[in-house]
Amino acid sequence: AQTVTQSQPEMSVQEAETVTLSCTYDTSENNYYLFWYKQPPSRQMILVIRQEAYKQQNATENRFSVNFQKAAKSFSLKISDSQLGDTAMYFCAFPRPWENAGNMLTFGGGTRLMVKP
Amino acid sequence: DTGVSQDPRHKITKRGQNVTFRCDPISEHNRLYWYRQTLGQGPEFLTYFQNEAQLEKSRLLSDRFSAERPKGSFSTLEIQRTEQGDSAMYLCASSLWIEGANEQFFGPGTRLTVL
Numbered sequence: 001a002q003t004v005t006q007s008q009p010e011m012s013v014q015e016a017e018t019v020t021l022s023c024t025y026d027t028s029e030n031n032y033y034l035f036w037y038k039q040p041p042s043r044q045m046i047l048v049i050r051q052e053a054y055k056q057q058n059a060t061e062n063r064f065s066v067n068f069q070k071a072a073k074s075f076s077l078k079i080s081d082s083q084l085g086d087t088a089m090y091f092c093a094f095p096r097p098w099e100n101a102g103n104m105l106t107f108g109g110g111t112r113l114m115v116k117p
Numbered sequence: 118d119t120g121v122s123q124d125p126r127h128k129i130t131k132r133g134q135n136v137t138f139r140c141d142p143i144s145e146h147n148r149l150y151w152y153r154q155t156l157g158q159g160p161e162f163l164t165y166f167q168n169e170a171q172l173e174k175s176r177l178l179s180d181r182f183s184a185e186r187p188k189g190s191f192s193t194l195e196i197q198r199t200e201q202g203d204s205a206m207y208l209c210a211s212s213l214w215i216e217g218a219n220e221q222f223f224g225p226g227t228r229l230t231v232l
Contacts, residue, residue, distance in 0.1 A: 045223040107159030
C-alpha cells in the first residue's frame with residue numbers, strides 16, 4: 001500500500017523568508033509522479049508543483065521548488081520569498097502509477113503554513 | 118468561469134435524511150473524482166469515473182453512498198440515511214486523462230453538516 005507522510009502539522013515563517021515543508025512516501029514503483037497541492041482558507045485546492053520520478057532534475061515553479069530524493073523517498077517543498085498569500089494548508093499527494101488506470105490521489109495529512117508579516 | 122464547480126457549497130441536514138451533491142467538471146475532462154475531507158485532514162478518495170463509467174470505488178464508500186455520471190459530464194453524489202460521521206467536505210476533481218499525466222483540478226467542495 002502506498003502511504004504519504006507529512007511530519008509537520010504546522011509551520012510558520014516570516015514574510016520574505018524561506019520555508020521547507022517535508023513529505024515522505026512509500027512505494028515499490030519506479031515510475032510515478034508526485035504533487036504538492038495548496039488549499040488556502042475557505043478556498044479550493046490548487047496544484048503548486050509536480051515532479052516526475054524519472055526526471056533527476058528537481059521541479060521549479062517561480063518561488064516554489066522541490067527537493068526530490070528518490071532513494072530516500074523524500075519530496076520536500078521549498079517556498080522562497082514567502083508571501084502572505086502563501087498562508088494555506090499544503091498537501092503532498094501521490095497518484096497511482098501512471099501505468100495503472102485510476103490515478104486516484106493519496107494525500108498526506110497536510111502542513112498548515114502561516115506566513116507572518 | 119471554466120473551472121470545476123460544485124453545488125451546493127454548504128448543506129446542513131438532520132440525521133437520517135438523504136442529500137445529493139452535484140459536480141460540474143471542466144468541460145473537456147473525461148475523468149471525474151470524488152474525495153472526502155474531514156477537518157484538518159487530507160482528502161480521501163471515494164470514487165472516480167471515466168466518461169460515464171464508474172471504474173473504482175473506495176471501501177470508504179458504503180452502501181449508503183451512490184455516485185453517477187449519466188452522460189459523462191456532470192456527476193452527482195447521493196448519501197442516503199445520513200449519519201453524523203458523514204459530516205465532511207466533499208470535493209470533486211476532474212482531469213483530462215492522458216497516459217502518464219494526471220493533473221487533477223479541484224472544485225470548491227460541498228461542506229456537509231449532519232445534525
